């Protein structure tokens with residue numbers, strides 16, 4: 018695999034809550050992984066196959082959307098749109114996690130059917146090559162009738178995601194034994210949170226989530242209807258391990274409350290970002306980016322920290338070796354800058370000011386995938402391929 022150098026950077030966002038790279042200038046990639054992060058002149062460009070001049074832009078880990086409604090192929094039945102996954106690549110999404118294939122028209126509801134659906138979706142998205150978007154799909158919808166052996170069988174077939182919130186349980190907490198069985202088999206279990214989303218489903222309260230013991234409170238700020246504020250506070254105070262996932266499609270006021278409560282409780286390392294699209298809210302290629310920027314501009318956290326919630330922390334939840342710019346991590350990267358005509362000089366100050374940055378480069382596994390994004394605003398400075406490509 019080729020050696021890649023990104024030089025003339027103005028700033029590097031680590032994607033790690035604990036680490037700041039700040040004003041680093043050069044990042045080198047070897048065999049699809051980050052090999053070096055450092056200052057100008059550290060690397061000899063003649064030794065690289067592919068060299069990008071970032072023209073002073075910022076380098077950031079590729080965004081991970083931890084709540085997307087994948088079904089099959091690059092099609093969403095909810096908005097009857099094709100090509101949305103590719104469009105999300107232009108929104109900086111280099112990895113995504115299915116929140117179950119619940120939008121499949123007339124989806125099965127029996128145990129055999131939900132297992133088959135999860136396995137099929139998993140298989141359909143697992144044949145990726147280096148440089149493709151990383152799509153974690155095949156999330157088994159918890160339904161009455163599933164038993165512990167079903168999770169062992171699915172796990173042996175590679176399925177490792179499960180979703181609570183759409184099954185026909187008379188009480189939500191009746192699903193607790195299934196959540197436990199799934200977790201015992203190594204599944205990551207996400208739950209719906211808040212008011213009813215699709216017809217036939219039910220609201221899920223803070224008490225439900227606490228008794229279910231899921232890994233991720235999906236769209237904790239509502240999908241689209243938020244929990245009452247006191248319930249949200251209770252959930253955050255009482256959960257020491259659960260991830261609290263903020264979604265663009267949810268309630269913005271509630272998202273800001275999540276940050277406030279999580280900061281007060283010392284639990285910011287449990288907060289994730291996502292879009293929860295495509296849904297009734299629409300197809301939103303910039304959904305996750307928009308959440309990061311809105312929470313930078315309106316919350317108290319800085320862009321490095323907020324970006325980590327959409328990258329490094331999502332990767333940690335998904336147990337993937339990406340989401341951070343650090344030696345040995347998969348080189349899923351974005352080159353971003355303040356948008357052209359913005360009141361701000363660079364991506365960091367633009368995000369603080371509430372402007373979406375422009376993307377002028379997307380790399381996955383160190384492979385150049387997209388140059389100037391067709392979806393973000395035009396970046397003030399555009400990265401230039403100096404060699405290779």
Ligand SMILES: [Zn+2]
Pocket residue numbers: 084086116236240293294296
């Ligand atoms: Zn959802």
